[in-house]
Structures are given as structure tokens and as C-alpha cells.
Amino acid sequence: MLLGKPLSIALLESVWKRALKDRFKYVRRAIEDDEEVLRNKCKFGQRRGQRRKSSSAEKKLYDIKVQKEDDPAYLEGDAMYANINWLKQEYMKTQRNWKEVNDRMNATIQIRRKMITDKAPLQDILRLFPFLRCPYQLFREFQVLTHMNVYQKTVEILEIYSENILSLYLVKNNPITIMLQENLKQHTEEDILKYMKMTAACLLLPDVFGDDSSLFAAVNEEVKVVTPVLEVKNPFNVNSCEFALYVEKQEVAQLEDCTTALAALVAAFYVFDIPCPNRIYRTLNFLESLVFEMRCPAFLPAQVKRGLEIPEYPTIC
Known part of the structure; x- marks a missing residue:
């Protein structure tokens, strides 16, 4: 008998307690790895003589x-x-x-x-x-990823294709074209007229390719899509026009003009790795083919392709 218990039972209890104690003896967490201790060390410092904390503690x-x-x-x-x-x-x-x-x-x-x-x-x-x-850093990030200057290419695209886009019959009665014609009558300065035409050509691109213009730009209305899109207010008012890039319905950047806005839109899809929606694919594919100095897309409608051909610029298209 051991403490009033049979020897076998007392021995088993002693062995069980010893095993339980030994089991947890080696799995105790070192106090130096405790998060509360680390916070206090960070706040009050560490006394001289203590050993350096482990790499896990540093992490x-x-x-x-x-x-x-x-x-x-x-x-x-x-x-x-x-x-x-x-x-x-x-x-x-x-x-x-x-x-x-x-x-x-x-x-x-x-x-x-x-x-x-x-x-x-x-x-x-x-x-x-x-x-x-910042548009500059957005363009710079695009250039790091693609080795292409998206802003410079966008300037070339609008300067070369603006007149051709505006001359297409399929945009003749478009609200953007009508708005442009009304505002052209109020100005005679050549640079302002050129700016207005480039702005109109930019906004008409989805209609030229039969795409959904709401996925390209929200003109004088609220942005309703989550993919990269432009918000444009008073596009032909030289004193109050506003351009902004939106992604996921939040404003990412304010932009100076239509050229910067179009370049930012193209760059946003690449920089933020966002898939292009099917309903705007042809417009963006056309722009990308010119930015990356590729041949004109084969899917262009015959009327549009003839209207956009620029023989004197063979390297562009």
C-alpha cells in the first residue's frame, strides 16, 4: 500500500503525472518570443546582458x-x-x-x-x-513594363487620326459630333480648334468600333463601371473641362486634357493588371496595336479601315 492506495494504482498515477510533466516541459514557449514581451522591449528597451532575440522573435x-x-x-x-x-x-x-x-x-x-x-x-x-x-508615374510604370512611351504614342495617334475619325459617316449624327460643331463656331484660334477635334475624336473611338462607350468615358454623367474609365465634364469648354481616371468607381488621377486622359486609360489596364471588358475590347485593341507599333487589327470594319488609313505614316498603320 502507498498512501492508502494499492501499490499498482499509486505507481500508475505517479508514472502518469511524471509523463505529463515531462511532455509539457519542452513545449513551453520561450518568454522572449512572447508578443507582449516584444512590445514592452520595443517600448522600454532591452537591458544589457540579455541575449539577442531569435530570428523568429525579430520577425x-x-x-x-x-x-x-x-x-x-x-x-x-x-x-x-x-x-x-x-x-x-x-x-x-x-x-x-x-x-x-x-x-x-x-x-x-x-x-x-x-x-x-x-x-x-x-x-x-x-x-x-x-x-x-500622378499621370507621369503611371506612364513611367507602363514604360517599365512594356518599354513603350504611352503618352507620346497617344499624342501621335490623336494627331494622325482625329480628322479621319471625324470624317466618318457613322459618327456624323453622334451627340459628341453635334456638340463639337456647336462649340467650334465659338472659336477661331487654331490651337483651340485642334484641341477640340482631338477631344471629340478621342470620345468617339468606341462608337467607331461599335463598342460600349460607357466603358470608355462617362461624359457629363456619373461613373457606373468598376473597370478603368474616364470621367469627362464639359469636354469642349476650354475654361471648365475636366478629365479624370476612375478605377473601381474611385478617382485615381486628375488629368489635364484628352491626350493625357486617353494615355492614362490605356496605361491603367496594364499597370493595375485589369482584364479588358469584351464590350470595349476592339477600341482598346486598336489603341494598343498603335502604341506597340503593330499592324492595324484585322477586325476593323472595311469602312472604318479605309477611313483610318494614313499612307504617309506607314510605321503607324
Whole structure:
């Protein structure tokens, strides 16, 4: 008998308690890896003589810092965090160091592309990389990805094709064309007339290709689609016209004119890796074929193809 119990039962209880104690002896979490301890160390410092925390502890400490800043888990490393934090602060300034902006945007492009490829929320991408709201940086990102200057190509497209688009019979009675004709009568300056015609040609592109114009631009109305689209107000009023790029129904960038707006629209699909809707595919495919210096798309209707042929510019089409 052991403590009033049969020997066999007492022995089994002793063995069971010992085994239970030994089992949990080696799985206790080290106190230095505890998140509360790490937060206190970060706040009050670490006493001399304590051994350096493990790599896992360092990772947890960094995770806490990221969580405190409300940044997603895509940020890896102090250098990346410093670059992104600098970009966010620089964006708030009126006088910006554009050379440094370019360098830091280059340094963060891999993590930015990973976020976009992983379909991170657009608001998170723009919060961490607010300079993507600037047309210049949007075009620069496009050029890094494609090695093409989308703005320069867009200028060439509108300058070459504007008159041809406006001369097509299928846009003769279009509301955009009628609005253009009414406003042309109020001006005689050549540069203003050219600007108005380029704006009209830009807005008429979906109608030329039989696409859904609401997926291309919302003219004097509210944006209703989630894919990249232009918001255009008073397009032919030289004093009050407004252009803006919208993605997921939120304004991404304000744009100066129709050329910048069209270039930003093309760039947005590439930079944010957004599939082109079928109902606007032919319009964007036509633009991309010219931006990337490809041949004219074979699907062009015969009437449109004849109207858009520019023999003196064989490299464009």
C-alpha cells in the first residue's frame, strides 16, 4: 500500500503525472518570443546582458510594427518599409524630389507588382504607392513594363487620326459630333480648334468600333463601371473641362486634357493588371496595336479601315 492506495494504482498515477510533466516541459514557449514581451522591449528597451532575440522573435516584432502602421503583410524588410514610408510622406509635399521619387519607385517595383498580381485591394496599393495617382508615374510604370512611351504614342495617334475619325459617316449624327460643331463656331484660334477635334475624336473611338462607350468615358454623367474609365465634364469648354481616371468607381488621377486622359486609360489596364471588358475590347485593341507599333487589327470594319488609313505614316498603320 502507498498512501492508502494499492501499490499498482499509486505507481500508475505517479508514472502518469511524471509523463505529463515531462511532455509539457519542452513545449513551453520561450518568454522572449512572447508578443507582449516584444512590445514592452520595443517600448522600454532591452537591458544589457540579455541575449539577442531569435530570428523568429525579430520577425514577430516587425509584424507588430507593420500592424501598427496598418500596412499589409507584403512589406518585407526595413529598407522596403523605409522607401514606402518616404514615398507616402513625399507625396504630401508641394515641392517634390522627382529624381528620388523615381529611384524609390524603382526600388519598390517588385513588391508593388506582387501586390497587383496577388489582387491586393486598389485602395491599399494607392495608399502605399500614392504616386501612381500622378499621370507621369503611371506612364513611367507602363514604360517599365512594356518599354513603350504611352503618352507620346497617344499624342501621335490623336494627331494622325482625329480628322479621319471625324470624317466618318457613322459618327456624323453622334451627340459628341453635334456638340463639337456647336462649340467650334465659338472659336477661331487654331490651337483651340485642334484641341477640340482631338477631344471629340478621342470620345468617339468606341462608337467607331461599335463598342460600349460607357466603358470608355462617362461624359457629363456619373461613373457606373468598376473597370478603368474616364470621367469627362464639359469636354469642349476650354475654361471648365475636366478629365479624370476612375478605377473601381474611385478617382485615381486628375488629368489635364484628352491626350493625357486617353494615355492614362490605356496605361491603367496594364499597370493595375485589369482584364479588358469584351464590350470595349476592339477600341482598346486598336489603341494598343498603335502604341506597340503593330499592324492595324484585322477586325476593323472595311469602312472604318479605309477611313483610318494614313499612307504617309506607314510605321503607324
